[in-house]
Amino acid sequence: MADELPLTMRAAQWTTTSGGIGKNLKVNSEAAPPKNAGKLPTDHTLVKVLYTSLNPIDYKLAETLPFIFSKPATPCLDFAGKVITSRLPHLRPGELVFGKTDPPAFGCLGTYITTSATNIAPLPPKVSPQQAACVGIAGLTAYQCLEPYVKQGSKVLINGGSGGTGTFGIQIAKCLGASEVTVVCSGGNAEMCKELGADHVIDYRTQDVIAELKRSGRQYDVVVDNVFASAQLYWACGAFLKPEGPFITIAGTPSVSSVVSIMSAMLWPTMLGGGTRQFKFVTNNGNAEMFVKIAGWMAEGKVKAIVEREYELEEAGAAFERLKTGHVRGKLVVKVAAE
Known part of the structure; x- marks a missing residue:
């Protein structure tokens, strides 16, 4: 009633x-x-x-x-x-x-x-x-960043793996078939990320993230940047992101500096020194069917x-x-x- x-x-x-x-x-x-x-x-x-x-x-x-x-x-x-x-x-x-x-x-x-x-x-x-x-924002955003690009055997890089969207992203990537998930987070959160399914962890506090990504030789199918403190990771991603792979961010603030940083990554031509990979800014869009999918994984114990x-x-x-x-x-x- x-x-x-x-x-x-x-x-x-x-x-x-x-x-x-x-x-x-x-x-x-x-x-x-x-x-x-x-x-x-x-x-x-x-x-x-x-x-x-x-x-x-x-x-x-x-x-x-x-x-x-x-x-x-x-x-x-x-x-x-x-x-x-x-x-x-x-x-x-x-x-x-x-x-x-x-x-x-x-x-x-x-x-x-x-x-x-x-x-x-x-x-x-x-x-x-x-x-x-x-789930409403973090879970659905993680799903919408990954679902179009992650297939069986995909390799995924998540910058900011220990926050709300990142923790959902690790698990959802695995549910979608990713064979390897690499996350960037602090060393104190490394074990948590591994328990959620991360295969490799880069500690941004003690390691040079870009140097480590280049050194590993791994080629990723998609990069999701949940932090986007600057566009530095994007400018360097040609060394570790496959040519057809998108660089996705969800972050940023409604400020002039943030907008300029995002727009430069999106619009600066490669021939003038811009990025060599597709840049995407993803916003959360309501989708009841996707909510049902995520909730189903949660009920099965695959996502929490x-x-x-x-x-x-x-x-x-x-x-x-x-x-x-x-x-x-x-x-x-x-x-x-x-x-």
Whole structure:
């Protein structure tokens, strides 16, 4: 039976990001539910959020372009929760689901969200809501970076293997048939990455990454750069990425320097000293069938979310402070409401 939607809900919200989003998040016990919750658009579902997970885009957009948000603003895109009501015939009230909110909406640090058919999927019985809450951005992005290019026997290089997208990427690459996965991470995360399926680990703190890649002689079918601190790895990838292989990044910030770096990699002609391999910038696009695929692997025990810590809603600000260090192992999860 569907829960009755109250007039207010609990949400961690900000009205300013001056000094950082983490310092400005406050729990509002009388926040307004989604505007379309009372009259759902076609193909939409109203969900009670049980858990959410944090992604860099949650703070990067808020801190760089705060003027695009209505205030008070509620962060977070990922969710796992319970259907309240749905205009989709395959989703029933009370059923557990997961996914992400529709772009450009955030809102998952609040009790209720609405989302469309492309961004929601049923939660398999063997997968916990805490695990599923990590899939929306990181899991789906990893899948969309790899699935078009990884075949049986492929070799994959992942820069930034210990974060949310990287930990999913290692496992998904193996599920897709990769014979070798090489990751770049800190030495302290090497064993974790190997346990997830990485065959080779390069410690960026003690090794010259580019020199090591050239020395190994391995030729990769795809490179996924989850960090993209600079375009240096791309400029050098002709030595270790096959001619037909793409160099993919998901990273960057809404800043002039980041945009210039990405655009130069994409547009600078090879004849003028530009890159010799195809450069792709991948953004997450909702796809319910892909969510089902990833959840199926999770139910089979082939893929899991690495959760560094679970926070209470009142601790969401501290969770963002931790995320912004850039050294999170896997994902950070926030409990939004009790089941």
